[in-house]
Amino acid sequence: MTRTLYSHRAPEPELTHHSVVLREVVKVYGAGPTTTRVLDNVSLAFPRGSFTAVMGPSGSGKSTLLQCAAGLDRPNSGSVTVDGIELTALDETALTRLRRDRIGFVFQSYNLVPTLTVQQNVTLPAEFASRRIPVDAVRNVLARLGLAQHAHARPATLSGGQQQRVAIARALLSEPAVIFADEPTGALDSRAAAEVLGLLRDAVDRSGRTIVMVTHDPVAASVADAVVFFADGRVVDAVRRPTADAVAARMTRLTDGFARHGGVR
Incomplete structure (x- = not known):
């Protein structure tokens, strides 16, 4: 089985073995003399059931990579495939549906609705999709993440680490093919960060989820199976078992x- 983590050439993995595949992705911002090539022919493939950290200097293009891989932004050229579906071929309605049904998101800012309870927050995406999640499934996820006693609490009454757990519970309940995490521990103290990273690791090991995480923290990256390094909009290195x-x-x-050479974004 092909287990490509990165390549400067377009990978040709069997899509059934990979949750996310990017082929020769280019992303450009601006026009004329102000044009900036933020992603420069990037080719990557993330195996199913793997945990990959993406690192690089500020402005290297790693956040743009995440945005394009998750279907939140469209590349200028190249292709992005998630769970066997090419995102670049979808219209906005289909893309929104795929993000809702097959992709989970965990961000530094948590993105919780302050007027809703923990339980209401974690089931909100399913309600938007007119999909009913069994009560037992909600209870099980909250219990697994240590949130059972907070099911009816509002986010403002929780610590930062607890709020991030709610965001993880919300991502897991949709049973996504892949979870994209953008600096998920950036606003947490070391203890809460360790707990959150353990939960993400557990989502891979116990549930077979695929996680792609942008981080600046070497300790957070060391929890992953591999680290991909970015600079100047390109993949420049990768380390397994970091x-x-x-x-x-x-x-x-x-x-x-x-x-010394200046960054792109």
């Missing part, structure tokens, strides 16, 4: 070189 020290050292070299 350690925090190895990731930090690679990032230091990458950031120093990026600062």
Whole structure:
């Protein structure tokens, strides 16, 4: 089975073995002399049931990569396939439906509705999709994430780590093919961050989810199966079975070189 993590050429993996495949993706912002090529012919494939961290200096293109891979932004050229469906071929209605049904999101800002309870927040995407989630399924997920006693609480009464757990519960309940996480521990203290990373790791190991996480934190990246490094809109390296020290050292070299030559975004 092909287990491609990254390539400078377009990968040709069997789509059944990969949750996300990007082929020669280009993303450009601006026009004329102000044009910035934020993603430069990026080809990546993320195996099903894997946890991949994406790292790079600020402005390297990693957040844009996540946006394009998750269907939140459209590339100028190239293709993006999620769960066997090519996003670039979908109209906005179909793209919205696919994001709702097959993709989970966990962001640094949590994106919870303050007037709703924890239970209402985690079932909200399903309600938008007119899909009923069994009460037992909701209870099980909340219990697994240590939120059972907070089911009827409002987000404002919870700690940052607890709110991020609610966001993870919301992502898991839709049983997505892939969860995209953008700096999910950036606003948390070290203890809460460790708990959240453990929950994401558990979603891969126990439930077979695929997770793609953008992070600046070598400790967070060390929880992943592999780390993909970005610079100047390109994949420049990848490390399997990462350690925090190895990731930090690679990032230091990458950031120093990026600062000398200037970044893209």
